[in-house]
Amino acid sequence: MFNDQDCLRILEQAMSTTADFAEVFQEVKEQKSVSLLNGQVIKASTGFDSGTGIRLLAGTNSVYVYSSDNDLEVLLKLAKEAAAAIKGNDKGQIEALKDLCRTTKSTIAIDPMNVPKKDMVDFLKQSSDFALNYSPLITQVASSIASSKRTTKVINTKGVNAEESTNRIRLSVETIATKDNEKQSGRVAPGTMRGYEFINEYPLIDKTRECCDTAIRMVNAGYAPSAKMPVILGNAFGGVIFHEACGHALESTSVGIKNSYFTDMLGEQIASSIVSARDNARIDGEWGSYATDDEGNTSSDLLLIENGILKNYLVDELGARRMNTKPTGCSRRQNYSYAPTSRMSNTYICNGESDPKDIIANTEYGLYATQMGGGSVDTSTGDFNFAVNEGFMVRNGKIAEPVRGATLIGKGQEILKNIDMVGNDLELSAGMCGSVSGSVPVTVGQPTIRVSSILVGGREA
């Protein structure tokens, strides 16, 4: 990484015309991974990447230049080009650099980067050995461990001098059940900012068995029906619905340009009064956490919705300028090749009052989605969709037959108001979220909830 004096030279070059703000973002990332298929190690890789991004702002006008070339002269030349492209009115000031502030939200006992790949392979083999002997229906087992170490440093013209380091590790096990021409899978993919001790403590065989059971149930299941009906969304990854249908529409990326159905609605009722939700980047060791964001601001535990009332948006520096407010410490990017923008971290619906068993018992007919796939949303219209990986019909208050192939669709602004029961079994679940600043690790989460009506798109009338 460049020393502070070199960074200041880059900032001076960037501020030589009409920018009112400039920032140097440096990143160094190491990663390693192993992948197994049916017990064979088919992939083992190691990678190193580093680079620098320089951002200039003049009001809401922005210029971003980046390079993987760590030569100071190359960066100074890029900063000069950037300065020529920025469209401001006056020359801005550079404030004195503060003392370096080093932060992390990783809690590491055993550094995964020091664990031999062979140990990772031996661990994963237990999963494939178990699954392939579990049932003749299980025909493939794919598993992997990927770990990374990322160090970022932000220096800007407001005097920010922040360094953040994060270690992340993610395990993935996917089992596939085959019956005639049908193949269905069960998957777990926990991620953490804890160390390799997380892997050592992970109940791998129990979780592999659950994956096998899901795959076997789904390969034997009939198709989901097509109709509007009450839908019970299971806890943990069920929170992807809130992430897609609400979270993205609260980011200043869309609110700042009024391209969100939640624009100008602070203080208004946007959800059912039993719904509260947070975006909390400050949970130690959690997959979506960080102590300092990619703009060098301290992260936050943000109350998004309280009893249905919209309390806060997720705002980055550029969004704050557009919305005439302050950043909330939620600016993130996949890596130096993206300008940062407002993103979610660990985003979840808070615990409610209902026992999950009562939610099922109180549902005469509907769909119980126990495992969700991914989804997406158009924040201007509210149209969302997401896939159900494992579902069951609910009849007369009881869990009935398993069903496959369901997709849930609707309008984000409507679904939040239709949440009529919230459970007390909140859990978080790791995922990756894609948006304009690339793919970043997030967790989604919720207790078991019920939505009074969602269109289930299945294949049976």
Add this chain to the structure above:
Amino acid sequence: MDIKTAEKFMEKLVKAGMEYGFEECEACFALDSSMSIDILNGEVSSYENSATSALSFRGLKNGQMGYCSTNILNDDSIGFLLKSAMENCEVLNDEDPQFIYCDENNKELYYSQLSEAYSKNTYNAFAELGLKLEKAILALDSRIDAVDYLTISCGTGPFLIINSKGLHSYRDNDGMSIMAAARATDSDGSVKSGGHYWIGTDIDEFDMDKFLAKFQENLLGKMGAKSVKSGNYKAVLTPEAFNQFFSVFFGNFFATPMQRGLSLLADKEGTKIASEVLTVKEIPMYEDARTKIPFDDEGVLTTEKAIIDKGVFATALYDLKSAYKAGRKSTGNGFRGGAGVSECPTNLIVEPGNKSFNELLEEVGDGIILTDLSGLHAGVNSISGDFSLLCEGYLIENGKKGRPVEQITVAGNFYEVIKEIISVGNDIINLPAGDGEFFTPSVYVGTLAISGDDSSN
């Protein structure tokens, strides 16, 4: 970092790799430069400029191929790359052999297609065009509230491979794209969004009037959209929808997933898998494609071939590894991606039929047009072929395009859909896919299950 400097480093690295104890080894280097501008509210809101590079090394030891990558090219990196790749070889136990390759008659492969027009891609040229385009979009209709997204970008990508068998292969390409999306308010206060895109190699070939006409149709055509009753509908997929749909399942045509039991097309080569009106070709040097690909990333020459020939699955795509396992030759489809080489198509073309889009609608009579499919990363089971996707479109009434439709899902199975294609249109579009582009027309599919709101008329 320039290509010449990288080339010297790679030669040194490959030599050091052989001395380190690899049986064969290879280095590849990719250099990506790009420039883009965003337009928002009558201004250039953002400008980006970049140059990034990455070097990947792979080495063969005891039949196992270990990989390692970095962006730092110095003597310390040589040690890091060789040591890490060797460590990776030691944990691998892949049963299938892998290869570092060089065709004795084609050791020096060179193909440059950087266009002279690329030099026209300047900040000023993009800003002028972008601002003019934003203004023109807003002038299309008073119901359009804002252009939320308008980006013009360009990039070049030189790519060099050197290996211990003597392969010295260089390829590059350039291109530019324009993407825009806007929102408009419907008479009931609901918001609709829509947009359009253009890809090419010469900014002067951008036809703004043509772009605006399609943009208008994609956005304002949605006004008044509502759901439909659930049921089985005869359906026309627009070229864009068919392109997205087919792309999601195209991985099933690769040999490696077939050999791993992860594609239902295993052992189906030579058999009928689709309607006889469907022919899909791979033409690496396709004249209308902006990127032409004469050889793959393993140094194998690419060839023109049918993948589906009148409904018959003519050949899968093979790289060196999967071809060896199948006892045949590579089809020149081994491309780098992530940490490894795997099968990937170059330029794919669904052979067009004779009918225009409107003639397809006449053939259908009553049914539905599907224009946009959402949730393709989630709502499909890429192995079984099952899908259930959020979509939009229009009704087809008496052989004509009817009212717009939204908030519906379409569900079915890929392998059934390709058997039920009744007609193929002559209206071809192209989108980036794999290492090249995918050219598709619209298609008429016998029946598709639509879920909607049963209270709709």
